[in-house]
Amino acid sequence: LVCNQIRIPVSTGFTSNSIEDEWHHLLDSLVYFEAENTSPNRNKYVVPLLGAKIYIDVNTNEYSNNQELSEFLLSIETTNKDDMIFLSTKLLSILKEFNGIASLYPLRKLVATFYNDLPPFTGIEANFNAIDNIFSNGEKEFMHKLKNDGFVVVKSLIKTSSFERSNLSKLLVEKTGQDKVVRSDTVAFITNAEAKKYSVGAQYDLLMAITSYLNEHLEFENSIYQPLSPGTRRRPLSNPKDIQVASYLKGEFYREHSDNSLVKGANENQRSNYRCYTCILYCNESWDYRQDGGALRLYKDSVGIVHPKDAIEKCEYVDINPDNGELLIFDSRLIHSVQKVTSSHKERIAFTLWTLRPEDNGCVGEIYDAGEELQYTN
Ligand SMILES: O=C(O)CCC(=O)C(=O)O
Ligand SMILES: [Fe+2]
Known part of the structure; x- marks a missing residue:
C-alpha cells in the first residue's frame, strides 16, 4: 500500500462548513469519486476504479470559537505509485479552485517530486x-x-x-x-x-x-x-x-x-x-x-x-x-x-x-x- 499524508494550511477567516461544501462540490465533479462521511471531522472518498481512498480531515483552530478552519489533512491511499501520481495530479488540478483559501504548495511539491523522479522522455532510439x-x-x-x-x-x-x-x-x-x-x-x-x-x-x-x-x-x-x-x-x-x-x-x-x-x-x-x-x-x-x-x-x-x-x-x-x-x-x-x-x-x-x-x-x-x-x- 502506498500512502501519503499532506497538510494543507488554510488562510484565516474560513469556517469549516463553507469549505467542506466546496470540497464536496469539487470532488463530486469527478464522477468516479464516491463520498462517505465517516465522522464529523473526517470524510472518506473512495475511487472505485483504482481501489484508492482519499481521506480529508478537517482541523479547526482551537483558539477560535466559531469553528474557524486551520488546515486539512489530505491522505491518499493506493496500491501502487502510478495511481498515487495520477491521483495527486488530479487533485492538484481540481484544487486550483482553492487558491487563495488554502496553500497548495505541499501538494504541488509532492506532484513535482513524482514528476522529477521520472526519466526524461528521450525518444525511443535517441541517438x-x-x-x-x-x-x-x-x-x-x-x-x-x-x-x-x-x-x-x-x-x-x-x-x-x-x-x-x-x-x-x-x-x-x-x-x-x-x-x-x-x-x-x-x-x-x-x-x-x-x-x-x-x-x-x-x-x-x-x-x-x-x-x-x-x-x-x-x-x-x-x-x-x-x-x-x-x-x-x-x-x-x-x-x-x-x-x-x-x-x-x-x-x-x-x-x-x-x-x-x-x-x-x-x-x-x-x-x-x-x-x-x-x-x-x-x-x-x-x-x-x-x-x-x-x-x-x-x-x-x-x-x-x-x-x-x-x-x-x-x-x-x-x-x-x-x-x-x-x-x-x-x-x-x-x-x-x-x-x-x-x-x-x-x-x-x-x-x-x-x-x-x-x-x-x-x-x-x-x-x-x-x-x-x-x-x-x-
Ligand atoms: O529557425 C531558427 O533559426 C529559429 C526559429 C525560432 O526562433 C523559433 O521557432 O522560435
Ligand atoms: Fe525562437
Missing part, C-alpha cells in the same frame, strides 16, 4: 552515439560556453539530404497562428513516428538525445545561466514528445522574441512556459547568410529584457549561419530573431526541440526567484 561524437572533442569547452554565454554552436554529423528536405516540404502545411507581423514562416510539429515516416528519424533522435546529454554533463551550480529552478541531477530536464519543423521562403522572417518570454504586466520574474533550452538543427545545403539572408540573430545577455525589440538597442548580437548540420543550443530566455531570407531559390529549413525544466507538470508560467515557494498560474 546517443551521434551526440557523444559531437561533443567528444571539446566537451568541457562546449559546456563551459553554454553555461557562461548562454549558447553554443556545434557541428553535428547529421546532415539532411535534398530527398529528405523535399519530403519535409509535404509536411509543412500548418501556419503558426501567430501574427504575420511577428513571423511569416510555416511550421509543423512531428512525433517520433512521423519523423521516421518522413525519413528524418536520425535528426529527431539527435535532438532528443541532447536533453539527456545536458542532464549528464551540465553542472548548473554557480552558472549565470542556471535553469529557472536549480538542479538537474535530482530533477532532470525533460523532452516534449514532438519537435518543430519550420520553413522560411524568400522574404520570410521571425522578429525579435524570446521562446520563454517574460509575462507582460505580471510580476517581472514570471515566464510564460517551461522551455529551458532551445536546440536547433539546421538542414540547408551550402547556406551563406551574407548572400542568402536567414541568419539566426542571437542577442547576448538579453535574458532580463522585457520588450524584445529593446534588445536591438541594448545588446550585442551574434549571427549564426543556418548551414546544413549546424546545431545551436541556447537558453530559451535569450532574445533572437530570424533575419529575412533573401535568396529566391532556397528554402530555409530547421528542426527545433525545446528542452523542458522539470516542473512541467501541466501548469504553465512559473514565477521564479520569488522566495521558497514556487508559484504557478494557469
Whole structure:
C-alpha cells in the first residue's frame, strides 16, 4: 500500500462548513469519486476504479470559537505509485479552485517530486552515439560556453539530404497562428513516428538525445545561466514528445522574441512556459547568410529584457549561419530573431526541440526567484 499524508494550511477567516461544501462540490465533479462521511471531522472518498481512498480531515483552530478552519489533512491511499501520481495530479488540478483559501504548495511539491523522479522522455532510439561524437572533442569547452554565454554552436554529423528536405516540404502545411507581423514562416510539429515516416528519424533522435546529454554533463551550480529552478541531477530536464519543423521562403522572417518570454504586466520574474533550452538543427545545403539572408540573430545577455525589440538597442548580437548540420543550443530566455531570407531559390529549413525544466507538470508560467515557494498560474 502506498500512502501519503499532506497538510494543507488554510488562510484565516474560513469556517469549516463553507469549505467542506466546496470540497464536496469539487470532488463530486469527478464522477468516479464516491463520498462517505465517516465522522464529523473526517470524510472518506473512495475511487472505485483504482481501489484508492482519499481521506480529508478537517482541523479547526482551537483558539477560535466559531469553528474557524486551520488546515486539512489530505491522505491518499493506493496500491501502487502510478495511481498515487495520477491521483495527486488530479487533485492538484481540481484544487486550483482553492487558491487563495488554502496553500497548495505541499501538494504541488509532492506532484513535482513524482514528476522529477521520472526519466526524461528521450525518444525511443535517441541517438546517443551521434551526440557523444559531437561533443567528444571539446566537451568541457562546449559546456563551459553554454553555461557562461548562454549558447553554443556545434557541428553535428547529421546532415539532411535534398530527398529528405523535399519530403519535409509535404509536411509543412500548418501556419503558426501567430501574427504575420511577428513571423511569416510555416511550421509543423512531428512525433517520433512521423519523423521516421518522413525519413528524418536520425535528426529527431539527435535532438532528443541532447536533453539527456545536458542532464549528464551540465553542472548548473554557480552558472549565470542556471535553469529557472536549480538542479538537474535530482530533477532532470525533460523532452516534449514532438519537435518543430519550420520553413522560411524568400522574404520570410521571425522578429525579435524570446521562446520563454517574460509575462507582460505580471510580476517581472514570471515566464510564460517551461522551455529551458532551445536546440536547433539546421538542414540547408551550402547556406551563406551574407548572400542568402536567414541568419539566426542571437542577442547576448538579453535574458532580463522585457520588450524584445529593446534588445536591438541594448545588446550585442551574434549571427549564426543556418548551414546544413549546424546545431545551436541556447537558453530559451535569450532574445533572437530570424533575419529575412533573401535568396529566391532556397528554402530555409530547421528542426527545433525545446528542452523542458522539470516542473512541467501541466501548469504553465512559473514565477521564479520569488522566495521558497514556487508559484504557478494557469
Ligand atoms: O529557425 C531558427 O533559426 C529559429 C526559429 C525560432 O526562433 C523559433 O521557432 O522560435
Ligand atoms: Fe525562437
